[in-house]
Amino acid sequence: MIRLWPALMVLALAGCGTSPVTRYHTLQSTQAPATGGGAERLVEVLPVLVPASVDRNELVLTDAAGRLAVQQGERWSGDLAEQLRGVLADALWREARATDVYAAPVPAGASNLPQYRLAVRFERLDARPQGATVAASWTLRRLPDGRALTCRSAEQRGMASFTPDAASEALGAAAAAVATTIAAEVARFDRGGACPTP
Numbered sequence: 001m002i003r004l005w006p007a008l009m010v011l012a013l014a015g016c017g018t019s020p021v022t023r024y025h026t027l028q029s030t031q032a033p034a035t036g037g038g039a040e041r042l043v044e045v046l047p048v049l050v051p052a053s054v055d056r057n058e059l060v061l062t063d064a065a066g067r068l069a070v071q072q073g074e075r076w077s078g079d080l081a082e083q084l085r086g087v088l089a090d091a092l093w094r095e096a097r098a099t100d101v102y103a104a105p106v107p108a109g110a111s112n113l114p115q116y117r118l119a120v121r122f123e124r125l126d127a128r129p130q131g132a133t134v135a136a137s138w139t140l141r142r143l144p145d146g147r148a149l150t151c152r153s154a155e156q157r158g159m160a161s162f163t164p165d166a167a168s169e170a171l172g173a174a175a176a177a178v179a180t181t182i183a184a185e186v187a188r189f190d191r192g193g194a195c196p197t198p
Contacts, residue, residue: 024077025059025168027175028086041098042106042115043186044143048084049121055080059164062128074164084122087172088179095183108144114190115143120182124154125171131158132170136178140189151195153181 054060059074076083092098098116106115117140124135135154141147155177157170181196 020073022073022075023164024075025164026077027083027168027172029090029172029176037097039097039099039113041096041186042101042111042113043092043098044102044105044115044117045085045088045092045100046102046117046119048081048088050081050084051123051125054125059168061164061167062126064129071164084175087175088120088182091176091179091183092186095180096187098183098186116186116189117141117143118182118186127159127167127171129162131156132167132174134171134174134178138182140186142189149185149189149195151185153178153196
């Protein structure tokens with residue numbers, strides 16, 4: 001038994017050396033966020049909703065047969081809904097000079113800036129060999145009078161290869177495009193906003 005102990009230790013150490021490396025992905029752009037200037041609008045961005053099928057730590061891809069495939073060892077760098085919220089907040093600032101006040105609500109009448117409430121439900125976050133698709137329905141409501149606009153937006157992006165890196169990049173680009181469409185409608189809402197043309 002004493003002679004077997006060194007061999008068992010070598011096997012145990014070898015097993016530790018072959019454990020898979022966890023890789024992390026993000027939907028958010030690596031470029032610096034827009035800064036400077038003052039807000040022109042206040043938007044209460046409600047927590048975004050994501051499809052239950054992809055709402056997990058691991059990246060989920062769709063294979064050629066349409067089956068969901070959880071990518072073990074390929075994880076999101078943070079909560080998926082929070083990443084999408086970050087993409088949306090960045091687009092709101094870039095396109096509409098709108099700041100998210102959900103975490104620090106501004107009482108009605110406490111600011112001269114126009115105020116809105118935005119609810120976004122992401123219906124698709126789908127990456128498959130043909131490309132990535134992101135679709136969302138959203139409702140923008142003017143406060144306090146309650147005028148509302150309810151629309152749906154969808155974007156697709158191609159991938160050079162069907163890999164986790166390419167999939168997360170394509171999903172991020174499609175999500176940013178959807179967020180930009182939503183932000184543009186926030187900017188023009190008081191000028192007679194209408195749902196974007198597909």
